[in-house]
Amino acid sequence: xxxFPQRSSVWSFPKLCSISWRFYHTSTAHKCSCxxxxxxxxxxxxxxxxxxxxxxxxxxxxxxxxxxxxxxxxMCEYYFDGKGKAFRPMIVVLMARACNIHHSNSREVQASxxxxxxxxxxxxxxxxVHDDVIDDANSRRGKMTxxxxxGERKAVLAGDFILSAASLALARIGNxxxxxxxxxxxxxxxxxxFLQLGSKENENERFAHYLEKTFKKTASxxxxxxxxxxxxxxxxxxxxxxxYQYGKNVGIxxxxxxxxxxxxxxxxxxxxxxxxxxxxxxxxGPVLFACRQFxxxxxxxxxxxxxxxxxxxARKYVLQSDGVQQTTYLAQxxxxxxxxxxxxxxxxPEREALIQLTEMVLMxxx
Amino acid sequence: xxxxxxxxGGRGGGRRGLSGGGPPSAAPWSQxxxxxxxxxxxxxxxxxxRCLLSDELSNIAMQxxxxxxxxHPLLDTARGFVYDSRNNLQMRGLVVLxxxxxxxxxxxxxxxxxxxxxxIYSSQRSLAEIxxxxxxxxxxxxxxxxxxxxxxxxxxxxxxxxxxxxxxxxGDFLLANACTSLAQLQNTKVVELISSAIGDLVQGIYxxxxxxxxxxxxxxxxxxxxxxxxxxxxxxxxxKSCQAAMELAKHSTEIQDMAFRYGKHMSMSHKLHSDLxxxxxxxxxxxxxxSLNCAPAVLHQEFLGRDAWIKQIREAQGKGNxxxxxxxxxxxxxxxxxxxxxxxxxxxxxxxxxxxFKPLYACIHGEKKREWLVLLLDLKSH
Numbered sequence: 001x002x003x004f005p006q007r008s009s010v011w012s013f014p015k016l017c018s019i020s021w022r023f024y025h026t027s028t029a030h031k032c033s034c035x036x037x038x039x040x041x042x043x044x045x046x047x048x049x050x051x052x053x054x055x056x057x058x059x060x061x062x063x064x065x066x067x068x069x070x071x072x073x074x075m076c077e078y079y080f081d082g083k084g085k086a087f088r089p090m091i092v093v094l095m096a097r098a099c100n101i102h103h104s105n106s107r108e109v110q111a112s113x114x115x116x117x118x119x120x121x122x123x124x125x126x127x128x129v130h131d132d133v134i135d136d137a138n139s140r141r142g143k144m145t146x147x148x149x150x151g152e153r154k155a156v157l158a159g160d161f162i163l164s165a166a167s168l169a170l171a172r173i174g175n176x177x178x179x180x181x182x183x184x185x186x187x188x189x190x191x192x193x194f195l196q197l198g199s200k201e202n203e204n205e206r207f208a209h210y211l212e213k214t215f216k217k218t219a220s221x222x223x224x225x226x227x228x229x230x231x232x233x234x235x236x237x238x239x240x241x242x243x244y245q246y247g248k249n250v251g252i253x254x255x256x257x258x259x260x261x262x263x264x265x266x267x268x269x270x271x272x273x274x275x276x277x278x279x280x281x282x283x284x285g286p287v288l289f290a291c292r293q294f295x296x297x298x299x300x301x302x303x304x305x306x307x308x309x310x311x312x313x314a315r316k317y318v319l320q321s322d323g324v325q326q327t328t329y330l331a332q333x334x335x336x337x338x339x340x341x342x343x344x345x346x347x348x349p350e351r352e353a354l355i356q357l358t359e360m361v362l363m364x365x366x
Numbered sequence: 367x368x369x370x371x372x373x374x375g376g377r378g379g380g381r382r383g384l385s386g387g388g389p390p391s392a393a394p395w396s397q398x399x400x401x402x403x404x405x406x407x408x409x410x411x412x413x414x415x416r417c418l419l420s421d422e423l424s425n426i427a428m429q430x431x432x433x434x435x436x437x438h439p440l441l442d443t444a445r446g447f448v449y450d451s452r453n454n455l456q457m458r459g460l461v462v463l464x465x466x467x468x469x470x471x472x473x474x475x476x477x478x479x480x481x482x483x484x485x486i487y488s489s490q491r492s493l494a495e496i497x498x499x500x501x502x503x504x505x506x507x508x509x510x511x512x513x514x515x516x517x518x519x520x521x522x523x524x525x526x527x528x529x530x531x532x533x534x535x536x537g538d539f540l541l542a543n544a545c546t547s548l549a550q551l552q553n554t555k556v557v558e559l560i561s562s563a564i565g566d567l568v569q570g571i572y573x574x575x576x577x578x579x580x581x582x583x584x585x586x587x588x589x590x591x592x593x594x595x596x597x598x599x600x601x602x603x604x605x606k607s608c609q610a611a612m613e614l615a616k617h618s619t620e621i622q623d624m625a626f627r628y629g630k631h632m633s634m635s636h637k638l639h640s641d642l643x644x645x646x647x648x649x650x651x652x653x654x655x656x657s658l659n660c661a662p663a664v665l666h667q668e669f670l671g672r673d674a675w676i677k678q679i680r681e682a683q684g685k686g687n688x689x690x691x692x693x694x695x696x697x698x699x700x701x702x703x704x705x706x707x708x709x710x711x712x713x714x715x716x717x718x719x720x721x722x723f724k725p726l727y728a729c730i731h732g733e734k735k736r737e738w739l740v741l742l743l744d745l746k747s748h
Contacts, residue, residue, distance in 0.1 A: 067565070067569060068569070069569065069572060069573075072568075072569065072572050130534055130538060133510070133530060133531075133534050134530075134531045134534050134535065136513065136527050136530075147513075151512035151513075151514060151515070152510050152511065152512050152513055152530055153510045153511070153512055153575055154572070154575065156507050156510050156533075156534055156537070157507070157568050157571060157572055157575070160504075160507065160537075160541070160564065160568050161565060161568040161569075163541070163564075164561050164562070164564035164565040164568060165561075165565060167545060167548075167557065167561035167564070168558060168561040168562055168565065170557070170561075171554045171555075171557035171558035171561055172554075172558060173554075174554050175554070176549070176552045176553070176554060179548075179549045179554065179557055180549045180550070183545045183546055183548070183549040184546075186541075186542050186545050186546075187542045187543075187545070187546050189542070190422075190535070190538045190539050190541075190542040191422065191542075193535055193538070194422045194535065194539070197429075197535070
């Protein structure tokens with residue numbers, strides 16, 4: 001009963017890949033001769049490198065959230081407890097250094113670049129708080145969600161407050177270009193949520209729709225924050241583009257792996273319930289790939305897994321199919337592209353760390 | 367043009383005494399609004415509804431139809447947009463436009479006057495729209511329900527969850543649009559002002575929420591605290607938008623401060639006016655509901671002392687007749703009515719350049735209040 005990729009369908013994998021490349025890349029798809037640029041720098045743990053800059057990240061975020069009402073402050077600070085991965089600020093800070101070095105050999109992170117890292121994390125958290133209300137989620141990062149503890153009304157307000165604080169911090173940087181770049185993220189996040197609401201009937205459109213949603217919901221924040229720090233660090237538009245492309249590719253890969261983990265990992269390990277996407281009616285990468293091998297999944301996708309037993313059946317199909325492998329392979333391709341882009345910058349420990357980071361994205365288990 | 371507006375407002379009223387007198391023959395509210403709209407050369411109704419034409423919100427609109435028949439508050443908010451034009455939902459935008467035009471171009475930046483249409487810069491028009499977007503976004507976000515507090519009489523859980531989802535998404539969409547338009551203004555000071563206004567609004571709504579969720583019927587707050595909290599929830603947005611409009615035209619800090627104070631007092635008086643409605647309407651329907659945390663009640667509590675007030679409430683509750691709440695405080699209310707207005711407007715008049723803002727006062731709605739204002743203005747000029 002195995003359907004191999006050679007089945008003549010418009011949905012064969014090489015074509016799929018080229019659709020996704022075409023969608024997102026202006027450069028022509030080429031054979032990945034991604035030999036990692038070898039440098040003399042030793043293996044750099046990205047988290048070690050960025051640690052100093054991010055040491056006070058959460059404290060600084062809390063300073064932005066100064067509000068007189070104790071409960072509102074408690075809600076806003078709830079996720080800034082230092083237990084999150086701080087993945088996004090990490091990338092931002094490393095990118096800032098890499099761009100600064102590329103431009104002027106200075107390793108110092110400017111105050112404004114550090115602000116961008118803070119703002120990025122705040123925007124991300126604000127969207128998480130709202131997403132939990134929208135999805136009626138009970139737990140995140142191993143603890144109860146804000147809406148679970150304080151109710152939905154206050155949770156929405158807390159999210160709005162964090163966003164307004166981020167916007168205020170953004171304005172204080174004093175650079176209208178940076179404001180435009182990061183405001184784009186806010187718009188993309190909301191549009192991404194809307195994309196998730198709708199669904200496409202056509203199988204072909206579905207994958208492009210999925211990738212667009214992934215970009216808007218996850219990659220846009222990383223891409224635009226990388227771009228923002230590169231603008232602050234270096235006047236060359238080519239560097240801005242490199243930073244943006246790195247962020248975009250890493251971001252998409254990150255989300256693809258996230259979608260894979262939803263199938264392969266257990267709830268305890270993830271810190272949030274597994275098969276969450278299916279339960280929300282979302283057809284992610286592994287599902288879309290599995291659907292080629294098991295066309296009976298089409299009906300389930302269309303009704304958003306609403307019938308009892310759909311979620312379990314879909315899960316089984318996915319695990320039986322090569323959906324997980326295909327999605328992982330796609331993520332690898334995005335990571336290679338990210339590496340290719342960042343390698344255009346002048347060598348530095350930070351550049352190596354960013355390359356290392358793409359490996360970490362692929363290998364994470366939560 | 368300004369004089370005509372003022373004359374129309376004052377003509378029927380004349381010098382009425384404090385006792386109120388007969389019905390004024392001043393222009394009705396809707397006429398004042400359309401005059402104002404003509405002045406700014408731009409129909410301001412449905413300003414924020416323009417973005418409702420977008421795909422995203424058309425999608426939402428279709429989905430919100432599923433909420434018909436449920437008890438989710440989002441339905442009321444949506445209904446309000448379409449049907450309730452008298453509720454001056456678009457007032458903030460109109461005020462921002464009027465104040466922009468009233469202030470005119472600053473002497474500092476003569477070069478960029480060519481950007482004006484009907485005496486208003488396109489950036490100021492954009493700001494007026496942003497103000498409406500933010501106000502609307504929070505109207506929508508106020509309509510979220512707490513899932514944990516739902517009872518079976520509220521209907522199926524699914525409907526409420528769905529309503530919440532739509533409310534969060536549409537509110538976020540409006541806010542995102544506001545942020546994008548803000549960024550396009552290319553003015554960091556304005557972004558700072560409006561962002562802080564959003565923060566104020568959140569805190570204000572938070573206080574509103576806290577009140578309604580507690581078991582005690584009314585807060586133990588004095589009118590000064592009431593004013594602070596209501597400033598946040600009802601005033602900050604308009605006040606800071608007015609200030610921002612001046613900043614966009616590069617006016618001096620003095621003018622910006624004036625605009626801020628105008629916006630603040632305008633919106634505070636509006637809130638007071640609406641708090642007063644259940645008490646001053648001479649109409650036969652005595653059945654208008656009011657909040658026990660409205661201004662007259664808070665002031666009454668302050669005069670009477672909290673214990674006596676709580677006792678009165680319990681008496682009224684005991685009788686089972688909610689209307690007795692009104693009888694309890696009505697005797698004090700004529701005094702309160704004039705006291706509040708006098709305090710607010712005398713302070714306003716002392717600080718504000720009346721020649722600049724006189725015509726705008728005429729736009730403040732409510733015939734009684736306008737008469738009173740005209741009287742105050744006349745008294746001041748003599």
